[in-house]
Amino acid sequence: MSLRHNSNILRQNPPPPTQLPRRSALASSRLVPAAQFRTAAVLQHNVITKPKPGEGLKVTYVTPEGERITVLANDGDNLLDLAHAYDIDLEGACEGSLACSTCHVVLEDEFYDKLEEPSDEENDMLDLAFALTETSRLGCQVCMSTKLDGMTVKLPSATRNLAVDKKR
Amino acid sequence: MLTARFCCSLRRRVPLPSSTLVAIRNVPLHATFSASAHCRSLSAHPPPASVEPLTIGIIGSGPAGFYTAQHLLKNLSHAKIDMYESLPIPYGLARFGVSPDHPEVKNVIHKFASIAEDSRFRFVGNVTVGRDVPFSKLASCYDAVVLSYGAAEDRKLGLPNEESTKNVFAARAFVGWYNGIPEYAGLEPDLTSSDTAVIAGQGNVALDVARTLLTPPDVLAKTDITEHALEALRKSKIRHVHLLGRRGPLQIAFTAKELREMIALPDTKLDVDINVVKEQVSADAEALATDRQRRRLMELLVQGATKKFDSPTARTWSLKFMRSPAGLVQSQNGSLAAVQLEKNRLEGSLQNPKAVGTGEVEELPAGLLIRSIGYKSVRLFDEVPFDPKRSLIPNVKGRVVDGDAPVPGLYVSGWLKRGPSGVIAATMYCAIETATAIVEGLQAGHFATRVASRGPGGFDALEPLLKAKGVDPVSFSDWKHIDRVETELGAKRGKPREKLVDVKAMMDVVAAGRANR
Numbered sequence: 001m002s003l004r005h006n007s008n009i010l011r012q013n014p015p016p017p018t019q020l021p022r023r024s025a026l027a028s029s030r031l032v033p034a035a036q037f038r039t040a041a042v043l044q045h046n047v048i049t050k051p052k053p054g055e056g057l058k059v060t061y062v063t064p065e066g067e068r069i070t071v072l073a074n075d076g077d078n079l080l081d082l083a084h085a086y087d088i089d090l091e092g093a094c095e096g097s098l099a100c101s102t103c104h105v106v107l108e109d110e111f112y113d114k115l116e117e118p119s120d121e122e123n124d125m126l127d128l129a130f131a132l133t134e135t136s137r138l139g140c141q142v143c144m145s146t147k148l149d150g151m152t153v154k155l156p157s158a159t160r161n162l163a164v165d166k167k168r
Numbered sequence: 169m170l171t172a173r174f175c176c177s178l179r180r181r182v183p184l185p186s187s188t189l190v191a192i193r194n195v196p197l198h199a200t201f202s203a204s205a206h207c208r209s210l211s212a213h214p215p216p217a218s219v220e221p222l223t224i225g226i227i228g229s230g231p232a233g234f235y236t237a238q239h240l241l242k243n244l245s246h247a248k249i250d251m252y253e254s255l256p257i258p259y260g261l262a263r264f265g266v267s268p269d270h271p272e273v274k275n276v277i278h279k280f281a282s283i284a285e286d287s288r289f290r291f292v293g294n295v296t297v298g299r300d301v302p303f304s305k306l307a308s309c310y311d312a313v314v315l316s317y318g319a320a321e322d323r324k325l326g327l328p329n330e331e332s333t334k335n336v337f338a339a340r341a342f343v344g345w346y347n348g349i350p351e352y353a354g355l356e357p358d359l360t361s362s363d364t365a366v367i368a369g370q371g372n373v374a375l376d377v378a379r380t381l382l383t384p385p386d387v388l389a390k391t392d393i394t395e396h397a398l399e400a401l402r403k404s405k406i407r408h409v410h411l412l413g414r415r416g417p418l419q420i421a422f423t424a425k426e427l428r429e430m431i432a433l434p435d436t437k438l439d440v441d442i443n444v445v446k447e448q449v450s451a452d453a454e455a456l457a458t459d460r461q462r463r464r465l466m467e468l469l470v471q472g473a474t475k476k477f478d479s480p481t482a483r484t485w486s487l488k489f490m491r492s493p494a495g496l497v498q499s500q501n502g503s504l505a506a507v508q509l510e511k512n513r514l515e516g517s518l519q520n521p522k523a524v525g526t527g528e529v530e531e532l533p534a535g536l537l538i539r540s541i542g543y544k545s546v547r548l549f550d551e552v553p554f555d556p557k558r559s560l561i562p563n564v565k566g567r568v569v570d571g572d573a574p575v576p577g578l579y580v581s582g583w584l585k586r587g588p589s590g591v592i593a594a595t596m597y598c599a600i601e602t603a604t605a606i607v608e609g610l611q612a613g614h615f616a617t618r619v620a621s622r623g624p625g626g627f628d629a630l631e632p633l634l635k636a637k638g639v640d641p642v643s644f645s646d647w648k649h650i651d652r653v654e655t656e657l658g659a660k661r662g663k664p665r666e667k668l669v670d671v672k673a674m675m676d677v678v679a680a681g682r683a684n685r
């Protein structure tokens with residue numbers, strides 16, 4: 001439990017490597033300043049399970065404040081469930097059922113292009129997302145695979161411009 | 169272990185399965201620092217001298233109230249929240265507004281249920297603030313009050329015999345009728361005297377009503393639609409629904425998802441003056457090139473309007489543009505027989521034109537008129553400023569203001585804050601802003617005198633008063649019993665739940681639940 005406490009202190013002031021808490025050999029050897037590597041997933045729920053050592057796919061989430069959080073995923077884990085499992089602030093009001101746009105994420109060009117086009121239903125929801133970009137997707141619709149290994153995912157700001165309901 | 173740093177986030181993010189309703193107790197683990205921008209800036213301020221719990225009263229139990237509570241609990245380790253609701257049951261429009269055939273939108277209720285189980289939160293149902301307890305008395309028991317009671321009324325068309333003509337209803341009432349608002353259970357719309365219904369308005373609520381009227385009843389029978397509405401819809405003769413828009417296709421207020429659902433209705437054709445659509449779309453081509461949402465909507469509209477059918481369909485719906493209801497023709501018994509429509513022309517900008525009547529009137533025979541032109545908030549409390557024109561409580565980012573001056577301790581979120589339109593997600597972000605205003609207010613010492621001068625406060629202080637008046641507050645556990653009963657009743661009929669539509673029936677179930685505990 002103290003792991004979670006420490007990991008959140010790191011969010012505020014990432015210390016130089018020598019001051020990092022020892023969580024696991026793997027973590028401290030890969031950690032770089034201004035980044036974190038989360039190994040403790042919330043395993044309360046059986047949606048996301050921790051990958052076996054050496055088998056995980058890497059995903060780095062970048063929060064609106066610029067903090068970078070790298071986690072390990074299994075093939076098939078979607079970006080919303082993954083974020084929740086690692087305590088990353090990504091809303092998912094409709095719980096992944098394509099009825100809202102709160103899990104909106106922005107991918108890098110090269111990874112966006114590797115994915116299939118969003119469905120009409122996903123595009124309908126993306127229409128309503130704040131600060132939509134050319135490489136935006138709904139996190140609940142993007143499932144990790146080997147071709148997405150190493151991807152970085154940007155999280156748009158939660159405190160958004162409230163002029164969302166476009167008045168005409 | 170809790171630290172003294174005030175910006176503490178005691179949430180535990182637990183991923184929820186979308187298919188099960190799980191009430192999870194929010195167990196505070198350790199003080200953690202929330203990553204959100206607003207909390208980050210707060211962590212730079214010193215903590216207040218006292219760590220007395222900030223006692224907050226929320227009036228209204230819909231998404232606005234719950235999302236505000238969620239973000240307060242997330243950012244204030246010491247918070248006590250009491251949420252008041254007039255009905256014995258929570259969730260507001262998430263239960264009473266969202267269409268029966270949109271169960272996935274109702275997934276938000278799982279989050280609300282987990283918030284309600286937080287030990288720092290108390291649901292107080294069956295208490296009408298203003299009637300059962302004066303607002304000023306309630307406000308004196310809390311450090312902050314959040315008004316999130318939404319919009320209880322609707323905008324009228326302003327037609328001469330609008331109130332006196334039978335079978336003319338507000339969409340709010342009609343939706344409330346099929347969604348189980350006790351007040352509208354006895355609405356008894358006549359769906360058999362005519363095959364045509366007219367809906368004034370082209371927003372998502374108008375589409376919800378149209379879709380409910382045109383969906384095969386066997387499909388609706390598997391949803392949580394109320395039984396009395398289902399029976400009426402099985403007997404319904406309505407096969408044609410016309411949606412009227414004062415202005416043009418570019419001003420359509422509904423969104424692509426809902427339009428797609430209408431187009432997918434079996435054996436149902438969409439009638440639209442396609443020339444008007446194409447003309448407006450090409451006139452506005454430049455703006456549409458950068459307005460993805462509107463462009464996709466127009467493309468879908470053309471697609472739906474040009475869909476080919478081999479033979480005449482059993483049902484039709486239409487979008488009539490540039491038409492305003494101008495009068496109502498009554499049949500001999502005072503029921504609606506036809507709607508008089510005035511043709512409009514558009515003046516001004518393409519993006520936001522004005523509809524100007526041309527004087528040209530046509531008559532559209534119809535037996536049912538549903539008015540879906542917007543909701544209206546009600547001024548419930550004299551002590552609270554209100555803007556009737558914009559139908560909201562004047563505020564700055566959720567902090568209630570009287571002119572320029574902030575009103576101490578008063579906050580607002582949801583439709584009451586922004587005006588009565590917008591989906592649940594928009595309300596979620598709105599609630600975050602209000603919760604932030606409260607947390608920042610705490611940091612700035614706005615609550616110091618209130619906390620110091622208030623007595624024990626909260627519901628504990630009000631309970632004796634309510635009991636003396638014969639009011640029977642309903643707890644979240646009581647609601648959970650109603651929930652179980654509704655779910656069991658629904659299971660017998662192949663429905664996710666059978667909603668209780670009568671307050672007395674709800675209270676009887678509550679009493680039975682208490683007797684068994």
